[in-house]
Amino acid sequence: MSEFLKLLKGGNKSSLTAAIVNTIIAIIKTGAFFFTGNVAMFAEMMHSIGDAANQFFVYIGSALSKKAPTPRFPNGFGRLINLVCLGAVLIVGILSYETIKEGWHQIQHPTTSTGVAISLTVLGLGILLESAVFYKAGKEILHENGIKGSFLGPITTSFAYINRAKPATKLVFMEDLVATSGGILAFTAILISHYTGFLQAEGIASIIIGLMMFYVVGKVFLDNARGALGETDEQMLVHIAHIVSENIHVKDIKELEVIKEGEFLHVNLVVEIDPTLLFAEVDDIHDVLKELILNQQSVTDVTIAFDEDDGIKKWKHHKDKKTTLKTPD
Template identity: 80%
Template sequence: MGEFFKLLKGGNKPSLIAAIVNTIIAALKAGAFFLTGNVAMFAEMMHSIGDAANQFFVFIGSALSKKAPTPRFPNGFGRLVNLVCLGAVLLVGILSYETIKEGWHHIQHPAASSGVAISLIVLGISIILEFAVLFKAGKEILHDVSIKGGLLAPLTTSFAHLNRAKPATKLVFMEDLVATAGGVLAFIAVLISHFTGFLQAEGIASILIGVMMFYVVGKVFLDNARGVLGETDEQMLVHLAHVVSENTNVKDIQELEVTKEGEFLHVKLVAEIDPTLTFAKVDDIHDALKELILNQQGVTDVTIAFDEDDGIRTWTTHRDKQTILKTHD
């Protein structure tokens, strides 16, 4: 049990913050829904319950994924966070269906809701809190890829680097992006329903929120399914090929693999070198390459092997300098 709590300290912080915030928001929305009967509020309540449950599971999964390898699991537990994310989005999928179903029922049988002021106040507070979590997740994405930006960078630049974010951070960012947009949509629907008498607006908002939730389900499911299978990090592969080739003792790269396992990268390199080099020199080359590769962000282990140079150039993809990453200090 002590090891478990120690691992929790290394869990993904944005997911923990998001889970706590969404638990508070879900409680507020639940209270508002039971007081007002507002269907758009029901959709938002379901959304926040799903997000809170997801993010608690993801936090725990991200923490356990950092558990050290064991004799039974020599490759470690890096992919555990992908498995947890897959389970988490299934829960969101179920809640998405219920949200859409309730919205459709309200469109067919519209009914006026009471307590407009309560609904608007709760939705306003929720939007502010969700936006704060979204901003925090955006900052974490920029930190993951070692990029600094201006005040609005977490809401702008982070989109361009979303695919390189940690699985847990990416899930939090996408869920809270949809949650913030859904809150605004529900706020507008309540106003339209109250001031125009178009009661179906709340049902339409509920369906739209459910559809957005389904989008997150599909996107996160596919991303983490690839992670479970062991996806190649193409950008890091090209970057490593470039920096390895800068070593004057490396004549060619015979094989290079960069495999994602959760938040971690595993590297396998087979380099061609001069066959006349002494064992001591080869050992120095090995140590230099190992240190270089392990200094790259996200790389946790590397396997290096050598073969004699056959004089035939086979690896050329490292010349694509547009994909070169900044070396992690």
């Protein structure tokens, strides 16, 4: 139990914050829905319940993924976060279906809801809280990539680096982006329904919110399915190939693999060097390359092997701003 609690301290902070905030929002929205019977509020209630459950699962998964390798699991638990995310999106998928179904029912059989002031107040509070979590997740994405953005960076620049975010941070960012957008949509639908009498507006908003939730389900599912299988990080592969090739003793790169293991990267490298070098010199080259690669973002494990230079340059790499990453100072 003590080990479990210790691991929890290393869990993804963005997902924990999001889980707590969304739990509070879900409770408030649930009360508002039962008091008003508002369909748009029902959609937002389901959305917040799904996000809260999702993010609690992800927080626990991100913590457990940092567990050290054991004799039974020598490769570690890095991919556990991907498996947890896969399970978590199933919850959101079920709630998405219920949200769309309720919205369709409202369109076919529109009903008037009460307590408009309560609904708007609750939704307004939810928008503020969810946008704050969204901003924090965006800030975390920039931090994970070593980017110092402006005040608006977390809601602008962060989109350019979302694919390099940790799985848990990326999930929180996407869910709260949709949650904030859904809250604004529900708020607008209630206003339209109240002031124009177009009661179907709430049903339409509910369906759109459900579809946005399904989008997150699909996106997160595909990302984590690739992670669970062991996906190559192409951008980091090109970057590592570039910095390794700059070493004067490396004549060619024979093999290079950069495999994602949850939040971490494992690197397997085979380089060609001068066969006349002494063992002590090769050992020094190994240490230099290993330290260099381990200093790269998210790299936790490096395996390096050497082969004699055959005089034929086979590895091709390029220095592209889109694929060459910033080396930490």
